[in-house]
Amino acid sequence: MKRKLKVAVAFNEANPDLYIKANGHDTKDLNFIPYFEVENLTPVEEYELMVKRLCSSGFDAYILNIRDDINILLNDAKNNKPDVIFNFIELYKENSRLEMNMVGVLDLLEIPYTGAPPLSLANCQNKVLAKRLLNAQGIKTPNFIIAKETSKNFKHDLKFPLIVKPAFEDASVGIENDSIVENNKQLGKRINYIFNSFQQPALVEEFIEGRELNAAVFGDKNPEALPISEIDFSEMPDHLYNIVSYQAKWDPLHESYHKTIPSCPAKLPIDIEQKVKKIALEAFKTLECRDYGRVDMRLTNDNEIFVLEVNPNPDLTEGAGFMRSAEAAGFTYEQTLEKIIHFAWARRKSI
Numbered sequence: 015m016k017r018k019l020k021v022a023v024a025f026n027e028a029n030p031d032l033y034i035k036a037n038g039h040d041t042k043d044l045n046f047i048p049y050f051e052v053e054n055l056t057p058v059e060e061y062e063l064m065v066k067r068l069c070s071s072g073f074d075a076y077i078l079n080i081r082d083d084i085n086i087l088l089n090d091a092k093n094n095k096p097d098v099i100f101n102f103i104e105l106y107k108e109n110s111r112l113e114m115n116m117v118g119v120l121d122l123l124e125i126p127y128t129g130a131p132p133l134s135l136a137n138c139q140n141k142v143l144a145k146r147l148l149n150a151q152g153i154k155t156p157n158f159i160i161a162k163e164t165s166k167n168f169k170h171d172l173k174f175p176l177i178v179k180p181a182f183e184d185a186s187v188g189i190e191n192d193s194i195v196e197n198n199k200q201l202g203k204r205i206n207y208i209f210n211s212f213q214q215p216a217l218v219e220e221f222i223e224g225r226e227l228n229a230a231v232f233g234d235k236n237p238e239a240l241p242i243s244e245i246d247f248s249e250m251p252d253h254l255y256n257i258v259s260y261q262a263k264w265d266p267l268h269e270s271y272h273k274t275i276p277s278c279p280a281k282l283p284i285d286i287e288q289k290v291k292k293i294a295l296e297a298f299k300t301l302e303c304r305d306y307g308r309v310d311m312r313l314t315n316d317n318e319i320f321v322l323e324v325n326p327n328p329d330l331t332e333g334a335g336f337m338r339s340a341e342a343a344g345f346t347y348e349q350t351l352e353k354i355i356h357f358a359w360a361r362r363k364s365i
Contacts, residue, residue: 018074021355022096023061024127026103026116028082030058060331061102064351068100071348073355075100082107084119091123098358099127100351101327104185111139111182126358130326134302138326141181141217144301151300153293154320156219156312161205168202172220177257178204181215184325186260188212191270194221194255222312222320226258227280229294229309230328230339232350234357237298239291241342243335244280249273258310278338282313290319297324305357308336330354 055063061077068075076094080086080103090096099120106112114135120127130138138144145155159170160181176195180188188208195201201218208216226245231237247256250273261268282290294309301324308328312320328336332347340350 018072019097019355019359020094021068021073021075021098021100022078022090022094023065023068023075023100024078024080024087024103025057025061026080026082026106027058028108030056030079064100064330067348068351068355071352073352087116087119088123091125096125097362098355099125100355100358101127101129104327110184110187113139126362128327128354128358129305130303130307134304134326137301138303138324139182139184141179141323144324147300148297148321148324151296153297153300154318156222156320156322158217158219161208161216161218164202164206164209168198168205170218172218175221176201177219177221178208179217179219180208180212181217183212183214184323185329186258186263189257189259190261191254191257191259193259194257222314222322223256224312224314225280226256227282227290227311227313228276228335228339229290229311230336231294231298231303231307231309232305232340232343232353234304234361237295237304239294240339241279242282242287242290243276243278243339243342246275246277247273249275276335276338278342286313286317286319293319293321297321301326305354306330306336 058079065075065077078087078090101117101120103116104110104113106116114132117127117135118132121132137147142160145158148155157172159172161168174196178193178195178201188211192204195204205216205218208214226247228243228245230240230243232240245258250256251269254270254273258274259270262270262274265271290311290313293311297309298307303324303326306328308325309321310323310325312322314320330337330351337347337350345353
């Protein structure tokens, strides 16, 4: 009888009891009509549901919340001896820049794990470095400058409008409607906000008007681009910019969450579709991602393509961005998770 692979679904929620379920709020009090149903699952419940689905697919799976304690991870590795760690650890001690260190520990423990290795996570999280690596390969990104200190009269030659982001965050952290600035006064104010709120430099980019495309890439040795998804901004109200902000991604009670409507596969001319997929694969490989990733791009009216972000280990919630493209490619939720686990398991001999 074939042995079941033991899979630890690892994540870091230091205070899981503090989560407030979204539908504990009455959506009838919202001043807009919700497009999506407001979910009732906390992050921990999402992982528990994933474990159930993995168990039903033939894995010996369990959740592993390290709760900001590296010893929990080390003890589990020693006592439970998982074959594969499905890695969802995105920060440690509230520091997202330690994400790469956590997978470095897994490399030292010689435990196969899903998703990107340390260098890839470091490359992608450092937005300036990521842009320079992509540009060196001929992949276009928006023109930018890096603001390393506060200034009321910040000098630059970029064209407004601009978008201001924290230089070392991911998952749209720090990206809000106020991130778009139209003049130098707003720019200085937003840069100061980034310094004060995130204690890091600010990345200032030219804001690219156009269609927002999400290109999912799937695989390790021979990755492939999946059907392209598009974010439809046609219902976005005038007081909100056409961006996928932090609120649009993660706050089901915010209007932008319900006005950024995904469509997959995107309706694109075949030559543009092929070009987007080619760029996505090149970006994925340039930043040394593996297993699964998502490349966010803007397509201008002149059919220029700009890479905005390369996202290793994107959200795997059923129905969310990456899974939407996987489903359009013909993979079920369970099949997608199973493939990701086996990508990691196949690397065990090379660790």
